[in-house]
Amino acid sequence: MAAHLPSPLLTERHRLIAETVRRFADQRIRPVAGELDETETFPGDIYRAMAELGLFGIAIPEKLGGAGVDLLAYAVVMEELARGYASIADQCGLVELVATLLAEHGTAQQQARYLRPLLKAERRCAYALTEPEAGSDLSSVRTTATRTARGWTLTGSKIWIHNAPVCDFAVVLARSDPGGGHRGLSIFLVDRDRPGFTAGRKEHKMGQRASQVGALTFDDVRLPAEALLGPEGRGFHLMMSVLDKGRIGIGALAVGILQAALEASVEYAKVRRQFGQPIADFQAVQWMIADMAKDTHAARLMVQAAAANLDAGGAAAGGPRGGVTLEASMAKCFASDAAVLHTANAVQIHGGSGYIRGFEVERLYRDAKITQIYEGTNQIQRLIIARRLLG
Numbered sequence: 001m002a003a004h005l006p007s008p009l010l011t012e013r014h015r016l017i018a019e020t021v022r023r024f025a026d027q028r029i030r031p032v033a034g035e036l037d038e039t040e041t042f043p044g045d046i047y048r049a050m051a052e053l054g055l056f057g058i059a060i061p062e063k064l065g066g067a068g069v070d071l072l073a074y075a076v077v078m079e080e081l082a083r084g085y086a087s088i089a090d091q092c093g094l095v096e097l098v099a100t101l102l103a104e105h106g107t108a109q110q111q112a113r114y115l116r117p118l119l120k121a122e123r124r125c126a127y128a129l130t131e132p133e134a135g136s137d138l139s140s141v142r143t144t145a146t147r148t149a150r151g152w153t154l155t156g157s158k159i160w161i162h163n164a165p166v167c168d169f170a171v172v173l174a175r176s177d178p179g180g181g182h183r184g185l186s187i188f189l190v191d192r193d194r195p196g197f198t199a200g201r202k203e204h205k206m207g208q209r210a211s212q213v214g215a216l217t218f219d220d221v222r223l224p225a226e227a228l229l230g231p232e233g234r235g236f237h238l239m240m241s242v243l244d245k246g247r248i249g250i251g252a253l254a255v256g257i258l259q260a261a262l263e264a265s266v267e268y269a270k271v272r273r274q275f276g277q278p279i280a281d282f283q284a285v286q287w288m289i290a291d292m293a294k295d296t297h298a299a300r301l302m303v304q305a306a307a308a309n310l311d312a313g314g315a316a317a318g319g320p321r322g323g324v325t326l327e328a329s330m331a332k333c334f335a336s337d338a339a340v341l342h343t344a345n346a347v348q349i350h351g352g353s354g355y356i357r358g359f360e361v362e363r364l365y366r367d368a369k370i371t372q373i374y375e376g377t378n379q380i381q382r383l384i385i386a387r388r389l390l391g
Helices: 012-039 044-053 071-084 086-105 108-119 235-241 243-271 283-311 322-355 360-372 378-390
Strands: 125-128 144-147 151-162 169-175 185-191 197-199 213-224
Touching (some): 012 071, 012 086, 012 360, 071 243, 086 108, 086 125, 086 235, 086 243, 086 360, 108 185, 144 169, 169 235, 235 243, 243 283, 243 322, 283 322
Antiparallel strands (some): 125 151, 144 151, 197 213
16 A cells, blocks of 8 residues: 655644545445445445534534544545545535535524435435536526515526435525525525425436436425525625635545555556566656656645645635635646546556456546546636636
8 A cells, every 4th residue: 555645734623534544445435335326326335324423514613423533634534535436435425515505604494404314324415506508607597486475486407416216305505596696696495395396317427426417307396485594695605704614525535546556556566577677667658657656646736735724714825815715726627637637547557457347456546537527627716816816
C-alpha cells in the first residue's frame, strides 16, 4: 500500500476517524465494489452500516442527529470512502448537502420528518436541481411552484438526479416567482408518495454505477405550505450556500480515487515483469508513479486546506465567502483533473490488463470522469477562479 504523507492539518481525532473509515472501506466496501459496479445495485445494507457508524451528517450538529464533527473530518471521510468505492462516497456527500440545508434552514417539524430519518438511513433523499436547460445555469430552472389557497402546486421535470429512482423524498428547486430571476426560486420538500410525483428509470452510466441516477417528473403535485424549505424566493442563494462544502466533498472523493489508483499501480508495478525484471525498475513507469503520488498529495492538501478554512469561517484567504469559494473551486478542479489524468496512467501501467473489466483501475478510470462534471463542471470552476482573481 502506498502510504499517505502526513498532513499538518489533521489532528489525532481526524487520524482516528480516517483509520476507522479506512478499515470499514477495506472490510465492507472494497470486497464488493466490482460487483456493485457490474450490477449497478443500490447498496442499502452498506448505507445502513454507515449510518450506524455515524458517517452520515459528519458536520451536522449532534443535537440534530449528526456526528457534530468538522468539515475537515468530512473531507477525510469522503476520501477514505472513495478509496473503497466512489459511489459509496457519492451517497455520503449527497446526504451531507441535503442534511446541511435541513439543519440550517428547516423547521423543527421538517427536521423531524426528513433530517433525522435521513441520517439514520431510514429515508432516502434526492437533490433535484438539474433540468435539460438548467445545469450550470440554475437561473434557467423552469419547474414551477404556483401558490394555492392551501400551499403550492409543483409542475415540471428534472434530469440526472442522484437517487431519483430510489428516493423517498426530493429536495426540489423550483420557480415560485416567474419574473423574479435568481430571487424567484424556492426550495420544496416533496414526498415520493404524493400524486403526480413520478420517478424515471435508472440510467446506465459510464462510472459510479451503483449511484442511482434518473429523472423526476412533477405533474401538478399538490404541496402543503410547510413543504417550503427556508424563505420563499431564496432557493438559489440557499443552494449556493452549500456549494463550497459540496466542492470540497467532490475534491475529497477525487483524492480517494487517486489514492486507490496509486496503490494499485505501485502494487502492480512491483509484481509485473517484462524483459526479466519488474516494470517498477523502468524509469518510464517510475515517473508516472511519482507524478501520481505528488498530485495525490497536492490534491489532498488543497482539499483539506479548503475544508479547514471553511471551518474557520473563510477568513484565512481573503474574506468570509470569497476565500472559501476560491479555494474550494481550486481544490475540486485540481483534484478531479488529476483523478482523470492519473487513473488513465494507472490503466497504462497495467497495460492490456488495465483495459479489462474486473481490474480495479479500469473501474477507477470510469469513476473518475464524472468528478470533472458534477458539483459544477471544471470549466465553471475555472471561470469562478478567474473572476475571483481578476475582480
